[in-house]
Each structure stands twice: as C-alpha cells, then as structure tokens.
Amino acid sequence: MGIVSPGFFGRRRRDDPALPPGQYLTESFPVLSAGPTPRIGPDEWEFTITTETGQVHRWSWDEFLALPQEDVTEDIHCVTSWSKLGTTWRGVSLDTLFESVESDCEFTMAHSYGGYTTNVPLEDLLGGKAWIAHEFDGAALEPEHGGPARLLVPHLYFWKSAKWVRGLELLRQDEPGFWESNGYHMYGDPWREERYW
Amino acid sequence: MTGDLDRYDYLDGNAAAGPLSEIFAIDVLSARGRCAACGRTDAMATARLLPHSHGLLLRCPGCSAILLRLVDTGHSVCLDLHGLSFLELRRQQNGSQPNPPQPT
Ligand SMILES: [Zn+2]
Numbered sequence: 001m002g003i004v005s006p007g008f009f010g011r012r013r014r015d016d017p018a019l020p021p022g023q024y025l026t027e028s029f030p031v032l033s034a035g036p037t038p039r040i041g042p043d044e045w046e047f048t049i050t051t052e053t054g055q056v057h058r059w060s061w062d063e064f065l066a067l068p069q070e071d072v073t074e075d076i077h078c079v080t081s082w083s084k085l086g087t088t089w090r091g092v093s094l095d096t097l098f099e100s101v102e103s104d105c106e107f108t109m110a111h112s113y114g115g116y117t118t119n120v121p122l123e124d125l126l127g128g129k130a131w132i133a134h135e136f137d138g139a140a141l142e143p144e145h146g147g148p149a150r151l152l153v154p155h156l157y158f159w160k161s162a163k164w165v166r167g168l169e170l171l172r173q174d175e176p177g178f179w180e181s182n183g184y185h186m187y188g189d190p191w192r193e194e195r196y197w
Numbered sequence: 198m199t200g201d202l203d204r205y206d207y208l209d210g211n212a213a214a215g216p217l218s219e220i221f222a223i224d225v226l227s228a229r230g231r232c233a234a235c236g237r238t239d240a241m242a243t244a245r246l247l248p249h250s251h252g253l254l255l256r257c258p259g260c261s262a263i264l265l266r267l268v269d270t271g272h273s274v275c276l277d278l279h280g281l282s283f284l285e286l287r288r289q290q291n292g293s294q295p296n297p298p299q300p301t
Contacts, residue, residue, distance in 0.1 A: 030249070032250055033250060036261060037248065181277070182268050183268030183270045183273075193271075196268070196272075
C-alpha cells in the first residue's frame with residue numbers, strides 16, 4: 001500500500017558500504033513535509049535551548065552566525081528509503097551551542113516553527129555528531145529544505161533532522177515527538193532499520 | 198499553525214481513499230467531521246492532503262490543523278484522530294429513502 005510515494009527511489013547499489021539496509025541511492029533531494037512551509041525571516045528567527053529548570057539560552061540570527069561555523073560532509077538517510085551520500089552543510093555544532101548549558105537531562109525535544117517536534121537523546125547531539133545547519137551545498141538553506149536553519153543529525157533517519165528548528169527542550173525522560181507518537185521509532189537508527197515501533 | 202497551506206501543492210481528501218478504505222468498513226471521506234481546533238464541520242473529502250509526507254495527514258481547509266494522521270508501519274496501521282472532535286458516519290441509503298428496518 002503506497003501512502004508515501006515510491007517515486008523517490010533511485011538506484012540501488014547493494015554492495016555500497018555507505019548504504020544502510022533497505023535504502024536506495026538518490027541524486028536528487030526529495031522534500032518531505034508534514035505541513036505547510038513556514039517562512040521565517042532573519043528578524044524573527046531565534047534559536048533557544050531550554051533546560052529542566054526553565055533557564056532559556058537564546059541566540060538571534062546574527063548571534064548564531066557569529067558562532068564558530070563548521071563545514072561538514074555527511075550521508076543522509078530518509079526513512080522512506082532514499083539515501084543521499086556526501087551532502088555538504090555549513091552550520092554550528094551543537095557542542096558549541098551546549099557549551100554554556102548546564103543540565104542533568106539525557107533527552108531532548110526539538111521544536112520547529114510550524115509546530116513539528118522530534119525527540120533525540122542528548123548524547124546523539126553532542127560529540128561532533130549534530131549541527132544547526134543554515135547552508136546546504138554552498139548556498140543558504142531553502143525554506144523547502146528547512147531554512148533558515150534545520151537540525152542536522154545525519155546518523156539517525158532524517159525525520160530527526162527537524163526542519164525550521166527553533167529550539168531544543170531538555171527532558172528528564174524520553175517523550176515521543178510528532179511522528180514518534182504515531183508509528184515511527186523513538187530512536188531511528190538507519191543501520192538497525194529502526195523505522196517504526 | 199503558521200504557514201501557507203494555500204500556496205502548497207495539496208490534494209483534496211479523496212486522495213486518502215485507498216488507505217482509509219483498507220481499515221474502515223464505511224466511507225470516512227463522505228462522513229462529516231468537526232475540526233477540534235476551529236470547529237469547522239464538513240465532509241472529510243474537503244480536507245487537504247499534502248502528498249509528500251512521512252504519513253498520511255488530512256488537514257482542515259479552514260485552519261490547517263491536522264484532522265487525521267495515518268502511518269502504515271507494514272505490520273500495523275497507526276491512526277491518530279485527536280484533531281477531530283466529532284465524526285458523523287452515515288449509513289448507506291438506497292435512493293432518497295432511508296433503509297427500512299431489516300426483518301430479523
Ligand atoms: Zn480547523
């Protein structure tokens with residue numbers, strides 16, 4: 001039964017060691033969205049990290065761009081079975097953003113403009129594994145792909161890389177986000193094919 | 198909900214007919230549903246469906262809130278109806294007359 005269009009599937013190279021099980025290679029960049037594309041200007045954009053005590057760490061667009069920037073090349077894997085290898089991004093490491101944050105929590109919820117949420121364990125955001133990305137392929141990230149900025153957690157299925165991200169909320173206990181509350185896996189490791197409950 | 202649903206390339210609710218008819222014995226798309234967010238009440242077929250999503254989402258044409266969410270996990274179908282505060286499911290009718298009571 002085809003709820004999700006199978007038209008995205010590209011070439012399959014089963015022998016490619018970069019390809020997780022059940023994935024197909026694509027050269028394009030399919031757009032999957034749960035809703036309308038929010039249009040957020042730099043003046044209204046902000047990114048926050050909210051701790052369990054209610055302390056809010058806040059960055060305006062200019063403050064965010066003034067932080068150390070990293071250029072990364074990563075493979076991305078969508079749960080609808082496409083993978084795109086060697087994608088290039090520019091953004092701020094979550095290690096940088098969490099430098100000033102004190103928390104005992106092990107879990108986070110990413111919140112997006114437009115209302116989308118997704119849960120990611122804190123340790124999956126730290127250690128050089130995740131970024132707030134604002135450029136893709138050398139250009140400003142387009143709204144369809146999550147611009148002005150999206151979460152980039154490439155070692156998990158791409159629904160965890162929340163588009164239009166506006167903040168991270170630290171949680172004492174893991175809670176399901178938007179898709180995780182209706183069928184999608186709480187963690188989403190593509191190498192273990194953690195697609196659904 | 199911020200955004201531009203009208204600018205989006207949406208389909209009408211009839212595009213959800215296949216997956217819904219697999220799990221409902223009655224035609225949900227001709228049922229009238231009430232949006233839990235704004236109260237708009239109309240046939241479910243008037244809802245809007247964004248074609249490229251991780252699951253099937255029907256959104257209110259009035260306020261764009263989600264009315265119905267369906268994810269097919271392969272071994273199960275997960276259905277979230279919390280965006281609907283009311284659903285009127287009508288029995289099939291023959292012509293303009295209501296069905297007579299069935300003899301038992
Ligand atoms: Zn509504």
